[in-house]
Amino acid sequence: MATAKDPFQFQEFEEAGNLLEANRDATTISIEDDDVEPERQKRAAGLNPSGDDDEDTLPYDDKSELLSGQQKNAPFWTFEYYQKFFDVETRHVKERILGSVLPWPGKNFVQVHLRRNPDLYGPFWICTTLVFAIAISGNISNFLMHLGKPNYKYTPEFQKVTIAATAIFTYAWLVPLALWGFLLWRNNKIMNLVSYSFMEIICVYGYSLSIYIPAVVLWILPFEWLRWCTIVVALCLSGSVLVMTLWPAVKEDHPKVIVAVLSAVVLFNVLLAVGCKAYFFSRPEPALPIDITTAAVVIKTSSLT
Amino acid sequence: MAAADDASRPFAGLSDVSISGDISVEGDISVPVGSSRRDDEYSTLDEPVKETILRDLRAVGNKFIHVLYPKRSSALLRDWDLWGPLLLCVTLALLLQGGAADSDDQGGPQFAEVFVIIWFGSIIITLNSKLLGGTISFFQSLCVLGYCIMPLTVAMAVCRIVLIGGSGTVSFAVRLVVVTASFGWSTFASTAFLGDSQPANRKALVVYPVFLFYFVIGWMILTFSPSQ
Numbered sequence: 001m002a003t004a005k006d007p008f009q010f011q012e013f014e015e016a017g018n019l020l021e022a023n024r025d026a027t028t029i030s031i032e033d034d035d036v037e038p039e040r041q042k043r044a045a046g047l048n049p050s051g052d053d054d055e056d057t058l059p060y061d062d063k064s065e066l067l068s069g070q071q072k073n074a075p076f077w078t079f080e081y082y083q084k085f086f087d088v089e090t091r092h093v094k095e096r097i098l099g100s101v102l103p104w105p106g107k108n109f110v111q112v113h114l115r116r117n118p119d120l121y122g123p124f125w126i127c128t129t130l131v132f133a134i135a136i137s138g139n140i141s142n143f144l145m146h147l148g149k150p151n152y153k154y155t156p157e158f159q160k161v162t163i164a165a166t167a168i169f170t171y172a173w174l175v176p177l178a179l180w181g182f183l184l185w186r187n188n189k190i191m192n193l194v195s196y197s198f199m200e201i202i203c204v205y206g207y208s209l210s211i212y213i214p215a216v217v218l219w220i221l222p223f224e225w226l227r228w229c230t231i232v233v234a235l236c237l238s239g240s241v242l243v244m245t246l247w248p249a250v251k252e253d254h255p256k257v258i259v260a261v262l263s264a265v266v267l268f269n270v271l272l273a274v275g276c277k278a279y280f281f282s283r284p285e286p287a288l289p290i291d292i293t294t295a296a297v298v299i300k301t302s303s304l305t
Numbered sequence: 306m307a308a309a310d311d312a313s314r315p316f317a318g319l320s321d322v323s324i325s326g327d328i329s330v331e332g333d334i335s336v337p338v339g340s341s342r343r344d345d346e347y348s349t350l351d352e353p354v355k356e357t358i359l360r361d362l363r364a365v366g367n368k369f370i371h372v373l374y375p376k377r378s379s380a381l382l383r384d385w386d387l388w389g390p391l392l393l394c395v396t397l398a399l400l401l402q403g404g405a406a407d408s409d410d411q412g413g414p415q416f417a418e419v420f421v422i423i424w425f426g427s428i429i430i431t432l433n434s435k436l437l438g439g440t441i442s443f444f445q446s447l448c449v450l451g452y453c454i455m456p457l458t459v460a461m462a463v464c465r466i467v468l469i470g471g472s473g474t475v476s477f478a479v480r481l482v483v484v485t486a487s488f489g490w491s492t493f494a495s496t497a498f499l500g501d502s503q504p505a506n507r508k509a510l511v512v513y514p515v516f517l518f519y520f521v522i523g524w525m526i527l528t529f530s531p532s533q
Binding site: 088093 | 414415418433435436437438506507508509510513514517520521524525528529530
């Protein structure tokens with residue numbers, strides 16, 4: 001009985017040892033991966049591996065890794081789960097806004113500024129500010145356009161707030177969602193070295209809208225050339241932030257796919273900017289406003305009857 | 306035999322550990338007869354309705370005074386109520402209504418829009434402050450944000466009176482000054498109450514939404530023009 005048991009026990013022990021060894025291997029491999037991947041990502045992002053940069057980023061990486069390790073446990077229906085998306089300080093937000101307004105070639109927004117700690121504070125309040133900035137400056141420009149005319153009575157157009165909110169929040173949430181889904185699908189087909197989480201894409205999109213806030217305020221002035229100039233500048237800045245951030249995530253892909261993704265990203269950006277300008281800041285033409293109001297009255301009466 | 310004896314009395318050991326007889330347990334349980342009469346003095350059950358309402362109104366009025374002098378910061382936070390914010394919000398929304406709801410060219414904010422902006426705005430600001438790690442409770446923050454609309458409601462009333470006189474450049478200038486002053490007052494008062502609940506390196510992140518909130522309300526008041 002005892003002799004029959006002995007080899008069995010010995011085998012079990014060996015198995016356990018094997019398991020332990022395998023586990024040890026696995027942990028070492030995963031640690032090595034974690035160490036190696038940021039390096040690869042930095043290289044992939046086109047960061048020059050200078051000593052200054054590394055010294056600057058490493059403590060942050062450690063800190064953010066520790067923090068994310070702590071906060072991973074909270075399930076999504078608890079308040080603590082959402083608190084980790086608001087774990088920013090004033091200087092972080094300032095730095096991120098500046099980074100999105102002044103993109104620098106070779107500086108990837110996600111890796112330089114977010115450092116694995118994407119926040120929702122910036123995207124949400126930038127979108128909200130942009131909504132009210134568009135609505136208010138659209139109202140003011142409409143007022144300035146009709147200022148000198150007799151028989152003009154200013155009426156506030158509050159529905160602009162609603163429409164601007166719908167347009168901007170749709171853009172800032174649905175486009176990142178679609179992009180994230182697409183990148184996930186492509187990642188299954190082709191191993192990309194860099195993959196972004198949904199929050200990181202949302203964060204990049206939200207911060208890339210911040211340049212539009214000063215642009216929209218400038219649109220108050222009734223000069224068409226000034227508006228087009230600011231549109232072009234704002235488009236270049238926010239588009240370059242988006243393209244430079246997304247570039248490492250798609251660059252291993254087919255050229256056709258790269259062109260399609262990046263042009264879709266830029267196209268949606270152009271659509272938002274030009275659409276907002278065309279809808280909220282109408283061209284100063286003398287005859288048009290009367291036509292529009294009469295048409296609106298006709299439509300309203302016809303819809304009522 | 307001894308084992309059987311032990312088995313028949315399983316808790317024999319416990320009886321030895323029990324409190325020895327010489328410790329007397331003392332104490333008295335008395336039903337407080339006199340206190341029920343004392344409670345009656347503070348009971349709100351049989352006081353006149355007028356007194357109840359007046360007491361609540363007095364509490365609301367006290368908080369209005371605290372908003373006017375924002376230095377005494379703890380009193381508004383200690384016991385919150387939402388009566389004052391409701392009163393101010395409804396007053397503001399009614400004053401913004403314009404009096405002619407059936408006119409076609411009424412593009413200003415409707416009652417429901419003002420109501421939703423004020424309540425959802427303060428709820429979102431409160432959630433934002435809680436998510437950033439603020440130490441203030443949810444309803445305290447709502448109460449403070451609601452009470453601090455008061456300068457803007459007063460400015461709205463002033464604007465209505467000014468608009469009766471006419472809507473020229475002078476009237477606009479007067480309204481601009483009044484609304485700007487009350488906007489600054491609202492923002493200052495609410496940050497005096499809410500600012501201490503945050504760590505210093507996040508104060509600006511909490512103050513900015515409050516600023517935006519009162520700015521939008523101020524804009525609605527400034528651009529209000531009654532339809533004839």
